[in-house]
Amino acid sequence: MSFTIPKNLEAELDELVTHYPVKRSASLMFLHALQEHFGFISNEAAEWTAGKLGLQPIHIYELVTFYPMFRQKPIGKTQVKVCRTLSCALAGAAEIREHFCRKLGLDSHAHVPQTTPDGRFTVEFVECLAACGSAPVVLVNESLHERVGKGQADEILALGK
Amino acid sequence: MSAPATAAPATSPPPLPAAETVTLKVNGRTVQVPKTMPDWQGKPQPTTMLQAARLGGVEIPHYCYHDKLPVAGNCRMCLVEFGTPALDPATRKPALNADGTPKIARSVLPYEPGTPRGAIACATPISPGMEIYADSPATKQMREAVLESLLINHPLDCPICDQAGECKLQEYSVEHGQSASGFFETKVHKPKAVDLGPRIMLDDERCILCTRCIRFSKDIAGDDALGIVNRGSYNSIAAFPGRQFDNNYSLNTVDLCPVGALTSKDFRFKMRVWFLKETRSLCTSCGTGCNIVIGSREETLYRLEPRENEAVNSSWMCDSGRLNYKWIGRADRLREVRVRGGHSTWSAALPQIQAILAKAPQGSVAILAGARQTTEELYLLKKLADRFGAVTDSVPRTGAADGFLVAADRNCNTQGARLTGIWSGTMGAQIPRIAEGIRAGGVRTLVVFGEDVTRHGIGPELLASLETLVVSDLLPSATTRAAHYLLPGCAAAEKRGTFVNVKGRLQKFLKAVEAPGDARPEMEFLWDLLEGDVARRAPANIEAIFNQMVREVPAFAGLEWARVGDTGVTVPL
Numbered sequence: 001m002s003f004t005i006p007k008n009l010e011a012e013l014d015e016l017v018t019h020y021p022v023k024r025s026a027s028l029m030f031l032h033a034l035q036e037h038f039g040f041i042s043n044e045a046a047e048w049t050a051g052k053l054g055l056q057p058i059h060i061y062e063l064v065t066f067y068p069m070f071r072q073k074p075i076g077k078t079q080v081k082v083c084r085t086l087s088c089a090l091a092g093a094a095e096i097r098e099h100f101c102r103k104l105g106l107d108s109h110a111h112v113p114q115t116t117p118d119g120r121f122t123v124e125f126v127e128c129l130a131a132c133g134s135a136p137v138v139l140v141n142e143s144l145h146e147r148v149g150k151g152q153a154d155e156i157l158a159l160g161k
Numbered sequence: 162m163s164a165p166a167t168a169a170p171a172t173s174p175p176p177l178p179a180a181e182t183v184t185l186k187v188n189g190r191t192v193q194v195p196k197t198m199p200d201w202q203g204k205p206q207p208t209t210m211l212q213a214a215r216l217g218g219v220e221i222p223h224y225c226y227h228d229k230l231p232v233a234g235n236c237r238m239c240l241v242e243f244g245t246p247a248l249d250p251a252t253r254k255p256a257l258n259a260d261g262t263p264k265i266a267r268s269v270l271p272y273e274p275g276t277p278r279g280a281i282a283c284a285t286p287i288s289p290g291m292e293i294y295a296d297s298p299a300t301k302q303m304r305e306a307v308l309e310s311l312l313i314n315h316p317l318d319c320p321i322c323d324q325a326g327e328c329k330l331q332e333y334s335v336e337h338g339q340s341a342s343g344f345f346e347t348k349v350h351k352p353k354a355v356d357l358g359p360r361i362m363l364d365d366e367r368c369i370l371c372t373r374c375i376r377f378s379k380d381i382a383g384d385d386a387l388g389i390v391n392r393g394s395y396n397s398i399a400a401f402p403g404r405q406f407d408n409n410y411s412l413n414t415v416d417l418c419p420v421g422a423l424t425s426k427d428f429r430f431k432m433r434v435w436f437l438k439e440t441r442s443l444c445t446s447c448g449t450g451c452n453i454v455i456g457s458r459e460e461t462l463y464r465l466e467p468r469e470n471e472a473v474n475s476s477w478m479c480d481s482g483r484l485n486y487k488w489i490g491r492a493d494r495l496r497e498v499r500v501r502g503g504h505s506t507w508s509a510a511l512p513q514i515q516a517i518l519a520k521a522p523q524g525s526v527a528i529l530a531g532a533r534q535t536t537e538e539l540y541l542l543k544k545l546a547d548r549f550g551a552v553t554d555s556v557p558r559t560g561a562a563d564g565f566l567v568a569a570d571r572n573c574n575t576q577g578a579r580l581t582g583i584w585s586g587t588m589g590a591q592i593p594r595i596a597e598g599i600r601a602g603g604v605r606t607l608v609v610f611g612e613d614v615t616r617h618g619i620g621p622e623l624l625a626s627l628e629t630l631v632v633s634d635l636l637p638s639a640t641t642r643a644a645h646y647l648l649p650g651c652a653a654a655e656k657r658g659t660f661v662n663v664k665g666r667l668q669k670f671l672k673a674v675e676a677p678g679d680a681r682p683e684m685e686f687l688w689d690l691l692e693g694d695v696a697r698r699a700p701a702n703i704e705a706i707f708n709q710m711v712r713e714v715p716a717f718a719g720l721e722w723a724r725v726g727d728t729g730v731t732v733p734l
Contacts, residue, residue, distance in 0.1 A: 043402050057401040058388035065390040 003044035009037055013052065023053045027063055031070055040071035068126075076115045076122035078160035081139040085128035091135035097125060099153050121160055183208065185291040187217035194287070201229050201380075207286035210293050211239055214282060219295045222304065222333050224311075224419045225371035226283035229476050231380055236371045237307045238333065240279035242299040243268050246290040255290075265292055279303045304337040312342060314349045314394060316366045324421030326434040330369070349394045357399075358406035360426050360480055361415065365397040368422035374398065374414035381477065382565075384408040398422070409563065412480045416466055425464070427484055432456075432463045440673035441468060441727055443660055445533060445653050446482035447560075448570030450662035452728065453478060455486075455654055455673040462486050462654060462674060470728040473666055479566050486654070489674075493637055495649035496678025507681065511689050514646055517606065517629050518549065518690075526551040527595040527604045529619075530583050531611030532558070532572035534683060535658025536667070537703065539574065539581040540710040541687040542610060552598070553583045554591035556612050568663050573653075576734055577661040580716045592618050599623045607631070610683065611650065613638035633683055649680035656682035657703045659725065661732065667717070668729030 013033060017026045030049045035041050046060040053060075064070045082088075082097040100123045101108035104116050113124035131137045134146035140156050148156075181196040194213045197205035209232075214221050224236035244265035247256040256264040270276045277299035287293075294300055311330065319325045351365035370389060375398070379385040386406050390399045400406045415425045437456035444451040444465065451474035456464040465486055467478035498505045500513065518526065526549040530542045546553045555578045562569040578584055584591070596619045598604035605628040607619075615621055615638070624630055624643040632644035641647055653660075655676040659669045676682070688701035699705070704722040711717040716732045724730075 046401075056385045056388075057404065058386060058399070061399075061401050062388045062390055066392050068392075 003042065003048060005034075005048065006037070009033065017053070024055060024059075027053060027055070027060060031060070031063060035070060040074050042072075074119070075113065076120055078121050078156075079139075079141055080121060080123045080156065081126040081129070082123070083127070083129045083131075083135070083137050083139075084125040085132075087132035087135035088129075088137060093125075093136040096136055096138065096148055096150070096153055097123065099150050100157070103154070103157055121157070183213075183287055183289050183291075185213060185287055185289065185293065187214050187219050187293045188295050189292075190217060192217035201227075201231055210241060210243065210280065210282035210285045210287055210291075213287045214241075214293055214295055217293075219293075221282045221295055222329075222337055223283055224329055224369055225373060227373055227376075227417065229381070230373060230376045230417075232284050233372050233376065234281045234284040236311075236369060237281060238304065238311075239282040240300070240303040240307060241282050242277045242279055242294040242297045242303070243285075244292040244294070245288060263290060265290075267294075277303075301337065304333070305339050308334055308338040309342055309344070311369050312338075313344050314351070314366065315369075316348070316364075318367070321430075322367065322421040323424045323429055323434070324367075324418070328421060329419035351395065351397050352399075355399070357423075358411055360484070361406055361411055362424050362426050362429060363398060364422050364424070365399075367420050368398055369420055370396055370398070371419060373417040373419070374423055377414055377417055378406070378408070378411075382408050382410040382413070384410075387414075409479045409481055409567070410477060410565070412483050413467065413477050416476075428464045432458060437463060438673070440654075440671050442654060442670040442673060443573070443668055444478055444482040444485075445573040445660070446479075446485045446571070448568040448572060448575055448663035449474065449566050450573060450660050450666060450668055450729075451478040451482060451566060452668065453483075457654075457673045460674045462489055468727075470668075472728060472731065473662065473664075473668070474566055477566060479563075481567070488636065489652045489654055491636065494677050494680070495634060495637060495641065495647065496680055497649065498679055499644070499647040501645050507679065507686065507689075510646055510648070511686060514629075514631055515690060518545075521549050521606050523550040525549070525604060526606045526608065527598060528553045528583075528608040529592070529595065529610070529612055529614055530555055530578065532556065532575045532578040532583075532588070534574065534578075534610055535653075535656070536574060536577035536581060536661060537658050537706050537710060538610070538683045538687060539578050539583050540714065541684060541691060541706070542608070543582045545608070545687065545691055551608075552591050552595055552604075554595065555584045555588055556592070556614075556617050557588040570663050573662075574660040576663065576665060577659070577667075580661060580714055580732070580734075581710070582714075589617070595619065596623060599627060605629065609633070609640055609644075611635070613640045615639040615643075633686075635680075648683075648686060649676075649678065650683045651676040651680055655680070656684070658682075658684065659707065659729075665732050665734040666729045667720070667725065667732050669722070669725050 013030055016029055017023055020026050031041055034045045041064050046064055047057045050057040050060045080100055082093050084093050098108045104121050106114035106123055113122050115122045129137050129139055131144060131146060136148050138145045138148045145152060182193045183196050184193045194208055194216045196208060198208045198212050200206040211221050221239045221241060223239040225233045226239060244267045247264040247266040249256040258264050268278045270278045353364050353366060355363040355365060357363045375387045378387050386400050387398060389396050391397055412425055415423045436458045440455045442453050442455045444453050452468040452470040453465045454468045455462060465483045467474060467476055469476045498507055498510050500510050528542055528546045528551050530539055532555040558571040559569050560571050595604060607627050608631045610633045621639055621643055630644050631646040632641050633648040633650045634641050635650055635652055653670055654673045657672050659667055661667045684706060685701040707722040711720045
C-alpha cells in the first residue's frame, strides 16, 4: 500500500512541529491529524510520522497501540461509542450496546470495537464521556446523545443508514 | 571475576585521590563506601543503596538493574526498607536515643506512618547514617508481593523453558518468594513464539517487562528497534511490524533477559542448561579477543556466551562471533595423520619429518603459520624456523571494523605472531618471496599451519613441485590435499593456549572439548618435533612452554602462566 499525504496537511504538520521545543512532543498531534484524515493510522503513516519527527517507527507504534482511540484499521463510517462508566452502566448502557449490536448483527460479547461488514457502523464501549447527569449517553461520531433509550438508538441507526 | 595479578592494563587511569566516603549500615553492619560510583557509562554518580549493600556483602535481588545499562527502576524487585537519622523537630539537630546513639527514622508511608515504605535500591542514593534493612520482615514482604505480581500472568512453563536453571524468576522465587499464589483468575494471554529477528525468538508471556533488551539495543548497540506496545496487562515487547531485530549484537539481549522471554534460535530447545560444562575461553573470530564461556556437553559445543572483561569486551560479544562455532563439529574435520595420501600415526610421521628437516640445508625451509594459531604454537614454530634459517610469515585477514567490538583484523592472534617473530614489517610480505623461492628451487620444504596457501599466492602447481610439504589444519583444503605430511590440529575450544589481541591484551583460554579422531593440539606435536628423541623428551606442558616463551620473547618478560588470570594482561606491542 502506497502512502501519500496531501501537501496542505504535510505543511500544516510541519508548522505544528515548530510549536514544540522537542520534535517528539508533536507525536500525538500528528497521529490525531493523520487519523482524522485517513480514518485510521496505518503502519505506513506511523513510519512517516517517525521519519518526520526523527524517531524510530517503534516509538510511534508504542503510542498507537497504547491509546484505544487510535485505530490501526479502517472503522465504520458511523462510530457509536457507548459510555460504560458508572452512571451510564447503572442507567442501562449494557442494554443499549446490546441493542445496537443485535440490530446490526454484531457480536455483543466481544471486547473490542465491532464493525459491520458493510463498513457503515462501528460499535464499542468507551469510558466516561463526562455527561453523567444525563446517563446513558452515546457519542455518535462528534455528536452526543443523552438519555438514550432503544427508540433513540433506532433513530441513530436510521441516520447512519 | 578475579583481577589479573600482574601488570595492570596500560589503559587504566592513574590512581585517584582518596575518594570521599559515606558511612552507613547494611543489615546492622557498619560499612564505609565511596560517595560516588561509576554509572553504566563510567561517570561518577551518587552511590545507590544497591551498590552500597553489594560493597557491604549483601546482594539485593533485582531484575531490571544491570551495571552496564541505564537505570530504569521499573521491576520493583530491589525494594528495601531503610532508615535515616531522625532530626529533632525543635532543634533541627540529630535526635538521639537514651543511650546516645542516633535515632533512626524508618521509611514509612507519609499518610500512614504505621506502614513501612520501601525504596528501590537501584535508584536511591545513600546518605550518611542511613540504615538499609535488606532482610527485614517488611522488605521480605515487599519482595514476596513483587514476585507474586510478576508471576500473575507468567505461564509457569518452566519444564519446557530454555531459561530454566538460569532464570532469575526461578531463583528469586526460591530465595524470596512464597509457594502459593493468591491469584486464581484467568491469566492474560500474550503473543508466543514471536519471530523478533533472524536469531531471536520472543515469548511475551514470560516477559517481566524489565526493558533490559530495549535499553541494550538503544544505548549499547545503537539500534533503537525495540519497544513496549499495548497497555496495562497486555504490555508486550515488540519490534515495529515487518521490521527485523537483526543488529549484530542482538543475541546479547538473550543473555541480559533475566527470564525465558528472549531465546536464541540457535540454542532454543537444544540442551538443558544444567547439563552444560562451562569453560573459560576466547572468541577467535577477530582480533578483539572477546572473553567467552563455552557451554558444552560431552564433546559437543552448544553455545558461546560473553564473559565480562572490562579491558576487552565489557559484558558483550557480537552475534557473528557467537555463532561461529559450528564448523568445529563438522563431519569433514581432519581426524587422521596422513603421510603421502595414506593413513599414518603420530609416532610414524613425526620421526620422518624430523629426519627430513634434520637434512634440510639452511634456507631451504619456509614456514607459513596462520595468525590464528596460539602464541605458544607460533613461538615453537619460530624456534623450528630458526634451526633452518627458514623464512616465516602469516596471512593477513581483514574486514570492516564496526566501531564497537568487531575489529578490522580478522585473525585472532596477529600480534602474537608478530611478537613471537613469525612476521615483521608488513604481514604477508614474505609470501610472494616464498612462492618465488619454490619456483626457483631454493625452497624445497614448506611447513603450513592453519592456512590454505593456494588462496594466498602459492598455487597447487607450486605445492606439487616441493620436495616436502608439511601441513597442519582442521578442515580439508587444496593445501591439505597436496600435503605429504598432514597433521590434524585442534580448534581453540579443544586446547589450551593464549592469544594476543589487537590492543596487546594477552589472554588465555582453556579446553572445553576433545578434538576428533587422532587430532592433537599443535603445541604438543611441535614440541615433539623440536625435542627430537621421543623417548627422552619431556611431555609438552602448556605451563612449561609458556614460561619458557616469556623468557625468550621480550614483550612477555616477567609474565607467568599462573599469573595471567582469567582476564589476561596487557603486553607492550
